[in-house]
Amino acid sequence: MSYSDSDSKTVDPKRRRMLVASTAGVGVVGAAAFAAPLLASWMPSARALNAGAPVDVNISKIEPGQLLRVIWQGKPVWIVSRSQEMLDALESNEKLLADPNCSVTAQQPEYARNATRSRKPEILVTVGICTHLGCSPTYIPDFGDASMGADWKGGFYCPCHGSRFDMSGRVFKNVPAPTNLLVPPYYYKSDDLILVGESGGKA
Numbered sequence: 090m091s092y093s094d095s096d097s098k099t100v101d102p103k104r105r106r107m108l109v110a111s112t113a114g115v116g117v118v119g120a121a122a123f124a125a126p127l128l129a130s131w132m133p134s135a136r137a138l139n140a141g142a143p144v145d146v147n148i149s150k151i152e153p154g155q156l157l158r159v160i161w162q163g164k165p166v167w168i169v170s171r172s173q174e175m176l177d178a179l180e181s182n183e184k185l186l187a188d189p190n191c192s193v194t195a196q197q198p199e200y201a202r203n204a205t206r207s208r209k210p211e212i213l214v215t216v217g218i219c220t221h222l223g224c225s226p227t228y229i230p231d232f233g234d235a236s237m238g239a240d241w242k243g244g245f246y247c248p249c250h251g252s253r254f255d256m257s258g259r260v261f262k263n264v265p266a267p268t269n270l271l272v273p274p275y276y277y278k279s280d281d282l283i284l285v286g287e288s289g290g291k292a
Contacts, residue, residue: 142286143161143284143285143286143287144159144160144161144166144284144285144286145278145282145283145284145285146159146166146168146282146283146284146285147281147282148168148170148212148281148282148283149281151168151170152170153170153171153172153173153175153211154170154171154172154175154230155169155170156168156169156170156228156230157169158217159285161273161285161286162286164216164217164218165216165217165218165225166214166215166216166217166273166285167213167214167215167216167217167228168212168213168214168283169212169213169215169228169256170211170212171205171210171211171212171213171256174232175230175242175243175256176205176210176211176256178232178242178243178256179204179205179255179256179257180204181242182242182255182259182261183204185261185262186255186259186260186261186262187259187260187261187262187264187267187268188259188260188268188269189204189259190202191203191206191259191269193268193269196220196268196269196270196271196272197269197271197272198272198274198288200288201272204257205257206257206258206259206269206272207257207272208275208276208277209277212283213256213257213258214272214273214275214283214285215258215270215271215272215273216270216271216272216273217245217270218270218271219247219249219250219252219266219270220252220260220266220267220268220269220270220271221247221249221250221252221264221265221266221267222249222250222265224247224248224249224250225247226245226246226247226248226252226254226270227245227246227247227248228245229241229243229244229245229246230243230244230256231243237253242255242256243255243256244256245258245270247266250264250265250266251264251265252264252265252266254266254269254270257269258270258271258272273285273286274286274287274288275287275288276288276289
């Protein structure tokens with residue numbers, strides 16, 4: 090069976106466009122199916138992130154007395170902006186603390202073995218988990234808070250078993266928690282950006 094030139098001129102242009110569009114669509118779907126697993130292989134898995142991928146925290150808008158919460162290694166990490174009044178009160182707490190000099194070295198990096206337990210005095214970075222049985226303490230920044238007593242100078246209270254920590258995360262005497270709150274590795278990438286999870290950098 091043969092076709093004449095006149096037969097070729099009767100091809101439906103709409104049908105041709107539909108066939109071209111369909112072919113292109115199949116090609117796009119195929120390319121996406123190929124690319125998706127490739128791109129996914131470049132992304133860190135949830136397991137890798139939970140295993141300790143560092144977390145950037147922007148502190149540019151944090152106000153004195155405010156607490157920011159982020160998650161690192163599946164744990165809550167608190168970033169607290171301490172007022173000058175809070176910093177001035179730290180020394181007066183020392184006689185009430187179990188480990189004011191941070192002698193349990195595993196609880197903080199070397200650069201946080203000081204009264205403020207921090208790289209910069211005004212910013213505290215600590216893991217928000219009580220060192221007794223893993224509850225999450227409550228942040229109570231107000232001096233003389235009615236629930237804590239007139240001598241309270243701000244800090245953290247664990248509602249599970251009554252452990253108390255000062256504004257540096259140092260544990261008080263005669264409470265169930267055996268050690269200070271953990272300070273994770275961190276450093277300042279800039280004045281306003283903290284990287285939680287690594288100890289690099291100069292600040």
